Amino acid sequence: MTRYPTEFPDFGLTAEQRRHAVxxxxxxxxxxxxxxxxxxxxxxxxxxxxxxxxxxxxSSTAPS
Incomplete structure (x- = not known):
């Protein structure tokens, strides 16, 4: 069985930004x-x- 992390990395998000992202x-x-x-x-x-x-x-946004 796969165990998933209970903690996520801190990307410097505020609590509001994290809630919106999730x-x-x-x-x-x-x-x-x-x-x-x-x-x-x-x-x-x-x-x-x-x-x-x-x-x-x-794909990328780099010019071709």
Whole structure:
């Protein structure tokens, strides 16, 4: 059985920001982080069984 942590890393969030990050609906879009650049990666499903193939979709805000 997998044991999950009871504590989460401290990313410097306030209690309000942490509550919103955990319980709120937060939609992201490329370019939210300004000029720093971003890498986006997602799969077409939320979970997989052991041994199943995962297809990753990756993009970035870097100029091509």
């Amino acid at each position: 319980r709120g609906h937060y939609y992201e879009w490329p370019g939210m982080d300004g000029e720093r650049g971003e890498i986006w990666c997602y799969s077409n499903r939320f979970s997989y069984r052991a041994g199943e193939m995962v297809t990753l979709h990756v």
